[in-house]
Amino acid sequence: MALTFTDEAKRKIATLRSRYPDPQAACLPVLHLAQDEFGYISDEAVGLVADAIGVPHSHVWGVVTFYTMYHQHPTGKHTLMVCTNVSCMLRGGYEVLEAIEKKLGCKRGENSADGEFTIVEEECLAACADAPAMISGERYFLRLTPELAMRALEDIKKMPPDHGHQPPSTIAKARKS
Amino acid sequence: MPVELSKMPKIVTRHFGAEEVKKIAEARKQGGYTQLKKAFAMQPQAIVDEVKKSNLRGRGGAGFPTGMKWGFIPKDAKTVYLVINADESEPGTCKDRELIYWDPHLLIEGVIISSYALGCSHAYIYIRGEMIREFAVLQRAVEEAYASGLLGAESPTAKGPFKLDLTVHRGAGAYICGEETSLLNSLEGKRGWPRLKPPFPAVKGLFGQPTIVNNVETICNIPAIIDKGAEWFAGLGTPRSGGTRILCMSGHLNKPGVFELPMGIPLRTVINDICGGVPGGKKVKAVIPGGSSMPPLDASELDIPMEFDALMTDERIKPVEVKPGVKFDMGGGKILRTMAGSGGVIVMDESTDLVAVTWRIMKFYAHESCGQCTPCREGTGWLARITERMARGEGRPGDVELCGTIAHGIAGNTICPLGEAAAWPMLGFLTKFRSEFEAKIKPGLVPEIPAHPITATGIRSPELERRG
Numbered sequence: 168m169a170l171t172f173t174d175e176a177k178r179k180i181a182t183l184r185s186r187y188p189d190p191q192a193a194c195l196p197v198l199h200l201a202q203d204e205f206g207y208i209s210d211e212a213v214g215l216v217a218d219a220i221g222v223p224h225s226h227v228w229g230v231v232t233f234y235t236m237y238h239q240h241p242t243g244k245h246t247l248m249v250c251t252n253v254s255c256m257l258r259g260g261y262e263v264l265e266a267i268e269k270k271l272g273c274k275r276g277e278n279s280a281d282g283e284f285t286i287v288e289e290e291c292l293a294a295c296a297d298a299p300a301m302i303s304g305e306r307y308f309l310r311l312t313p314e315l316a317m318r319a320l321e322d323i324k325k326m327p328p329d330h331g332h333q334p335p336s337t338i339a340k341a342r343k344s
Numbered sequence: 345m346p347v348e349l350s351k352m353p354k355i356v357t358r359h360f361g362a363e364e365v366k367k368i369a370e371a372r373k374q375g376g377y378t379q380l381k382k383a384f385a386m387q388p389q390a391i392v393d394e395v396k397k398s399n400l401r402g403r404g405g406a407g408f409p410t411g412m413k414w415g416f417i418p419k420d421a422k423t424v425y426l427v428i429n430a431d432e433s434e435p436g437t438c439k440d441r442e443l444i445y446w447d448p449h450l451l452i453e454g455v456i457i458s459s460y461a462l463g464c465s466h467a468y469i470y471i472r473g474e475m476i477r478e479f480a481v482l483q484r485a486v487e488e489a490y491a492s493g494l495l496g497a498e499s500p501t502a503k504g505p506f507k508l509d510l511t512v513h514r515g516a517g518a519y520i521c522g523e524e525t526s527l528l529n530s531l532e533g534k535r536g537w538p539r540l541k542p543p544f545p546a547v548k549g550l551f552g553q554p555t556i557v558n559n560v561e562t563i564c565n566i567p568a569i570i571d572k573g574a575e576w577f578a579g580l581g582t583p584r585s586g587g588t589r590i591l592c593m594s595g596h597l598n599k600p601g602v603f604e605l606p607m608g609i610p611l612r613t614v615i616n617d618i619c620g621g622v623p624g625g626k627k628v629k630a631v632i633p634g635g636s637s638m639p640p641l642d643a644s645e646l647d648i649p650m651e652f653d654a655l656m657t658d659e660r661i662k663p664v665e666v667k668p669g670v671k672f673d674m675g676g677g678k679i680l681r682t683m684a685g686s687g688g689v690i691v692m693d694e695s696t697d698l699v700a701v702t703w704r705i706m707k708f709y710a711h712e713s714c715g716q717c718t719p720c721r722e723g724t725g726w727l728a729r730i731t732e733r734m735a736r737g738e739g740r741p742g743d744v745e746l747c748g749t750i751a752h753g754i755a756g757n758t759i760c761p762l763g764e765a766a767a768w769p770m771l772g773f774l775t776k777f778r779s780e781f782e783a784k785i786k787p788g789l790v791p792e793i794p795a796h797p798i799t800a801t802g803i804r805s806p807e808l809e810r811r812g
């Protein structure tokens with residue numbers, strides 16, 4: 168029972184590799200792809216990525232743990248990236264984050280119990296002129312107040328999940344015997 | 345005299361607000377890619393010379409002259425890479441994301457011309473991982489450019505063979521990858537650890553080959569330089585900085601926003617005339633002029649022209665001190681005032697708790713330190729913890745001095761400038777607002793600033809409270 172890449176994913180990996188003179192350079196893009204496929208980067212996924220680009224597993228581990236966007240645990244369907252850096256903090260970013268935590272009953276870095284959301288406290292999202300800012304998937308939620316953030320949560324629920332999302336119970340679907 | 349935004353020259357932001365220009369057909373109708381013909385009729389070296397003459401300076405942070413940087417590529421180089429830095433993550437900066445979103449084809453046109461000038465046949469755009477929407481926009485634009493034969497095909501008109509591939513590479517969440525050598529490591533599939541310089545990337549960069557790293561805004565200016573000429577571009581700016589400058593105006597402003605403005609416009613004009621002043625008629629207390637790694641200006645320093653040299657040398661800006669009366673020496677007796685940095689301007693009104701702001705800045709750099717150098721790894725953490733307890737009004741006697749000593753100990757002793765990026769604002773805030781820090785140790789000294797970090801404008805960190 169091993170995790171595998173679909174044929175489609177394998178084709179994509181071949182394209183990614185072809186864009187660099189050294190296949191190791193495809194490490195970040197292939198990890199993004201793995202996260203899209205499997206929902207998060209498990210130990211098994213690390214091995215798959217390492218083998219796909221021909222580098223030691225330990226190298227991929229080093230990369231996964233260095234960057235903040237690779238999830239090492241299952242996440243909610245939607246990641247809420249809430250900025251609290253200076254420009255956002257000056258205009259109520261912490262109040263927005265707190266309101267979201269209260270509403271979802273979980274803290275930053277955690278998943279909501281219903282599996283819908285993961286809250287991430289973000290550093291500057293490059294939307295400072297429209298602070299406070301939050302990103303979920305391809306969408307920006309700008310000039311937020313705690314009230315607007317509550318409405319945003321409703322909107323986000325209707326969006327497609329961030330990654331080919333598999334809550335923990337259905338991860339088996341991605342496995343081939 | 346009120347400033348009329350509509351009369352100001354717009355080079356890189358002229359398509360902001362026009363959704364359709366993302367599509368190549370519309371972009372071409374609006375003049376996109378028309379400068380390729382003119383550029384290809386020139387010798388590559390002539391383009392480099394033109395960029396030198398234009399006085400274009402890098403918009404990524406350091407303001408290094410672009411043409412001069414291009415000139416560092418060894419003449420006999422066989423493989424050259426151009427890498428566009430679209431990792432924008434310096435707090436307060438939000439222009440490159442907008443440039444990519446509104447006008448991806450302008451960036452691609454700039455990349456093609458620059459690659460031709462540099463002899464590069466495969467360019468990379470390193471885009472910040474969190475910019476999921478902008479990645480989609482840019483990737484689509486790149487695919488359109490491939491489909492139209494602008495990329496991936498031999499150019500029929502270039503002098504000599506020229507064919508360019510362009511790959512958009514997503515980061516994965518790490519501020520440090522904006523630093524150019526860290527970015528190159530990240531692009532090579534490694535952890536984003538900065539490299540020791542020298543060798544500089546222009547000599548030994550991506551995959552060991554000569555490499556130019558340029559910011560998005562820098563490269564977006566290239567087509568206009570080809571179009572209207574170096575003299576025109578240089579003439580728009582100040583004697584040593586050509587063109588316009590995007591300022592990202594955030595914080596306590598009535599009309600925050602991203603504005604392309606004449607190089608050297610006084611800060612006070614931007615705050616009052618462009619951004620409609622401070623809400624509630626409050627006074628400005630402090631302004632970060634170029635991203636959170638730059639020392640702040642105080643209310644007496646708002647008449648400074650927002651231009652690279654002025655922010656470093658204008659004598660109206662007080663020098664940053666290590667401790668009262670002792671100027672910070674950047675090496676060779678060079679004193680530090682502040683810098684234009686990334687164009688991220690953060691305005692703070694009179695009710696702002698600057699100790700809490702400093703804590704948030706230190707927390708950021710501590711979080712983003714890559715951990716390779718001890719002074720940066722440990723020092724940024726110490727500064728975050730000490731400013732945190734000061735922000736909570738629980739500073740210990742000696743904390744203010746300690747912050748100065750630690751910051752001074754980081755600066756100049758690290759592999760990359762992230763160390764300075766933390767040390768400079770620490771020393772800058774201490775130099776200009778020392779009494780606020782002291783008040784956190786002896787609460788009551790400055791009564792209008794509450795010892796507990798809650799202000800009228802809502803600066804409050806639950807983290808500070810929870811542990812209190």
Ligand SMILES: Cc1cc2nc3c(=O)[nH]c(=O)nc-3n(C[C@H](O)[C@H](O)[C@H](O)COP(=O)(O)O)c2cc1C
Nearest residue numbers: 402403404429431432433522523524558559562761
């Ligand atoms: C810690 C650190 C972070 C940086 N982040 C960015 C960034 O996000 N975007 C950028 O263009 N330059 C950034 N820079 C500057 C780059 O190292 C480099 O100087 C710049 O991309 C060169 O382009 P330019 O000459 O066109 O300005 C950063 C530098 C440091 C030290």
Ligand code: SF4
Nearest residue numbers: 714716717720758760
């Ligand atoms: S200064 Fe900090 S971020 Fe830069 S290399 Fe050293 S530890 Fe890493």
Ligand code: FES
Nearest residue numbers: 250255291292295
């Ligand atoms: S500080 Fe929040 S987006 Fe920049």
